[in-house]
Amino acid sequence: MTTPTRDYYQVLGVGRGASAEEIQRAYRKLARQYHPDVNKDPGAEERFKEIGEAYDVLSDPKSRERYDRFGSAWRQVPEGFDPAAAGSPFGGGSRVWVNAGDPGSGFSGFGSDVDLDDLFSGLFGRGGRAGGSGRGPMPGADTEAEIELSVEDAYTGGRRRITLATASGSRSYEVTIPAGVTDGQRIRLAGQGGQGSGGGVRGDLYLMVRLAPHPRFRVDGRDLTVDLPVSPWEAALGGTVPVETPAGRAQVTVPAGSSTGRKLRLRGRGLPNPRGTAGDLYAEVRVMVPPQLTPTERRLFEQLAEESRFDPRSWEPRRSA
Numbered sequence: 637m638t639t640p641t642r643d644y645y646q647v648l649g650v651g652r653g654a655s656a657e658e659i660q661r662a663y664r665k666l667a668r669q670y671h672p673d674v675n676k677d678p679g680a681e682e683r684f685k686e687i688g689e690a691y692d693v694l695s696d697p698k699s700r701e702r703y704d705r706f707g708s709a710w711r712q713v714p715e716g717f718d719p720a721a722a723g724s725p726f727g728g729g730s731r732v733w734v735n736a737g738d739p740g741s742g743f744s745g746f747g748s749d750v751d752l753d754d755l756f757s758g759l760f761g762r763g764g765r766a767g768g769s770g771r772g773p774m775p776g777a778d779t780e781a782e783i784e785l786s787v788e789d790a791y792t793g794g795r796r797r798i799t800l801a802t803a804s805g806s807r808s809y810e811v812t813i814p815a816g817v818t819d820g821q822r823i824r825l826a827g828q829g830g831q832g833s834g835g836g837v838r839g840d841l842y843l844m845v846r847l848a849p850h851p852r853f854r855v856d857g858r859d860l861t862v863d864l865p866v867s868p869w870e871a872a873l874g875g876t877v878p879v880e881t882p883a884g885r886a887q888v889t890v891p892a893g894s895s896t897g898r899k900l901r902l903r904g905r906g907l908p909n910p911r912g913t914a915g916d917l918y919a920e921v922r923v924m925v926p927p928q929l930t931p932t933e934r935r936l937f938e939q940l941a942e943e944s945r946f947d948p949r950s951w952e953p954r955r956s957a
């Protein structure tokens with residue numbers, strides 16, 4: 637018996653009537669919470685994958701409509717399929733909700749161990765309609781593989797050739813990477829999945845995106861964080877300094893009196909979003925001191941130490957507003 641897939645709406649914690657904006661907000665909040673880079677709990681990575689899969693389906697109007705109709709078996713149902721027109725064996729032309737055991741979805745389920753071959757042969761009928769002779773066309777199964785991308789590739793997108801190992805050898809594909817693709821998002825290659833039977837169409841191949849660890853950028857959903865090294869005088873006096881972004885070098889203003897850990901926000905400089913607002917890039921201040929002081933530098937620092945009354949270890953409790 638297979639393990640039933642959790643209802644995607646439950647995964648994101650939204651109602652079935654949630655708007656696209658509500659779904660996006662829920663996804664971004666959960667993705668930040670369970671991203672493996674920030675959440676080291678044993679189950680965080682699997683939860684993050686589950687959240688990404690749910691968002692990938694529910695954020696697309698077409699896939700969401702099919703998921704709402706057919707539940708977790710929606711990928712096995714051909715696009716445009718109308719159960720009433722196919723001659724449903726479950727009652728005089730009424731719609732059939734294929735759910736395969738989604739818990740709490742509100743649909744009438746058939747159980748997590750449903751035999752989809754038997755189910756779809758009943759839906760399509762023998763020879764194309766219920767009660768006909770011979771098995772009708774059966775669509776091929778959808779398949780899934782992982783693809784690893786750099787942050788730069790995810791930012792720019794574009795065409796890329798990939799090679800996947802299969803049981804019969806290897807196979808190459810030309811893939812269009814959408815600009816702004818995120819970790820856990822899936823890229824659909826229509827008709828590149830399992831072979832159909834009886835003249836049925838091939839299934840689809842879904843590529844699960846994994847962003848490779850980057851030496852400079854830390855990824856949180858569509859937001860990026862990069863360290864910003866500054867000198868003690870730049871941190872104290874403020875100034876404009878260069879910062880690295882996936883699109884190249886930019887300039888950021890460091891406010892006077894900045895300490896290590898302060899984050900400077902560059903709005904819209906994170907991963908792009910073809911369906912909405914781009915992510916942000918955060919430049920996190922790191923105050924750096926010279927590893928070796930020249931005699932002049934040492935003299936100036938000693939003079940500063942004598943003149944300054946600043947104590948970095950003193951603090952006052954924050955007063956409530």
